[in-house]
Amino acid sequence: xxxxxxxxxxxxxxxxxxxxxxxxxxxxxxxxxxxxxxxxxxxxxxxxxxxxxxxxxxxxxxxxxxxxxxxxxxxxxxxxxxxxxxxxxxxxxxxxxxxxxxxxxxxxxxxxxxxxxxxxxxxxxxxxxxxxxxxxxxxxxxxxxxxxxxxxxxxxxxxxxxxxxxxxxxxxxxxxxxxxxxxxxxxxxxxxxxxxxxxxxxxxxxxxxxxxxxxxxxxxxxxxxxxxxxxxxxxxxxxxxxxxxxxxxxxxxxxxxxxxxxxxxxxxxxxxxxxxxxxxxxxxxxxxxxxxxxxxxxxxxxxxxxxxxxxxxxxxx
Numbered sequence: 001x002x003x004x005x006x007x008x009x010x011x012x013x014x015x016x017x018x019x020x021x022x023x024x025x026x027x028x029x030x031x032x033x034x035x036x037x038x039x040x041x042x043x044x045x046x047x048x049x050x051x052x053x054x055x056x057x058x059x060x061x062x063x064x065x066x067x068x069x070x071x072x073x074x075x076x077x078x079x080x081x082x083x084x085x086x087x088x089x090x091x092x093x094x095x096x097x098x099x100x101x102x103x104x105x106x107x108x109x110x111x112x113x114x115x116x117x118x119x120x121x122x123x124x125x126x127x128x129x130x131x132x133x134x135x136x137x138x139x140x141x142x143x144x145x146x147x148x149x150x151x152x153x154x155x156x157x158x159x160x161x162x163x164x165x166x167x168x169x170x171x172x173x174x175x176x177x178x179x180x181x182x183x184x185x186x187x188x189x190x191x192x193x194x195x196x197x198x199x200x201x202x203x204x205x206x207x208x209x210x211x212x213x214x215x216x217x218x219x220x221x222x223x224x225x226x227x228x229x230x231x232x233x234x235x236x237x238x239x240x241x242x243x244x245x246x247x248x249x250x251x252x253x254x255x256x257x258x259x260x261x262x263x264x265x266x267x268x269x270x271x272x273x274x275x276x277x278x279x280x281x282x283x284x285x286x287x288x289x290x291x292x293x294x295x296x297x298x299x300x301x302x303x304x305x306x307x308x309x310x311x312x313x314x315x316x317x
Contacts, residue, residue, distance in 0.1 A: 016081040019061035030078030032309050033111045035102060037118040039087040039095055049255055052288030053084065053116040060302035067310050074310035092121050092157035099125030107133050112312055114305065117286030120147060120159040123240045127166050130238050130282050138172035138234040143242040144258035146181035148188050174232045177245035179258045195232045200260045226273040237274060239283040243301060251300060253293030275311035283308055
């Protein structure tokens with residue numbers, strides 16, 4: 001015996017962010033575009049970040065639309081899930097150019113573009129697209145690693161060089177959460193006075209309040225962390241988040257984990273503060289390697305993406 005659903009319609013849950021459908025997930029009606037980029041060809045330790053975008057979307061389908069952080073339903077503004085970009089394996093530069101093109105196309109439509117990776121090299125293309133629309137763009141770069149090598153394993157456009165290529169594009173680059181770097185990167189930071197706030201070590205950044213350099217960033221009070229970051233950003237901010245910036249106890253599913261790191265509330269405090277003082281024009285979330293840890297990491301990444309969408313839209317009002 002068959003038991004028909006109401007109105008004899010089969011109910012399905014679309015494979016879209018939050019499982020949205022209809023107008024809430026349409027390109028025309030949505031303020032936000034999510035672009036999944038399943039690319040990790042420049043990964044040097046553990047691969048698997050190519051599975052990150054689909055894992056984030058899958059986990060998001062089981063989240064509540066209501067955000068307790070923002071006290072609203074960000075999804076009411078619409079979130080369109082773009083078809084997954086096909087990886088280009090001929091060269092990282094070709095993949096970056098493809099990302100730049102598709103991101104730029106949607107920025108021109110007035111959308112908030114969110115890129116889900118994939119390894120951190122995808123951020124180079126997204127930043128390049130935003131830079132053409134916002135000449136004064138600054139980039140807030142969360143990562144456990146400096147990513148400032150000129151080249152690594154023969155590539156100048158891999159994940160280990162992402163921040164270096166971004167620094168060459170924008171007026172201001174601010175790094176937060178760094179806990180690992182090479183001698184080459186130490187020298188580059190010092191020679192170019194890169195704003196790199198070390199999470200567990202003293203920073204080389206010197207100002208009137210810290211004439212001998214900032215102490216470990218995690219030791220500063222939250223309001224002092226925020227002041228230090230925002231004073232070094234322009235009005236238009238692009239945010240790039242490598243999930244390994246977080247403490248491995250809260251985000252174990254990454255390809256290159258580092259001991260220590262930001263906790264969930266550390267990160268949200270900074271993001272909320274940035275949204276109150278600057279316009280967040282776009283962001284990316286990268287380096288989730290779901291096979292490297294438990295399923296809750298994908299859910300945490302999805303929650304982070306959704307919360308930051310809300311902060312970004314709030315900052316643009």
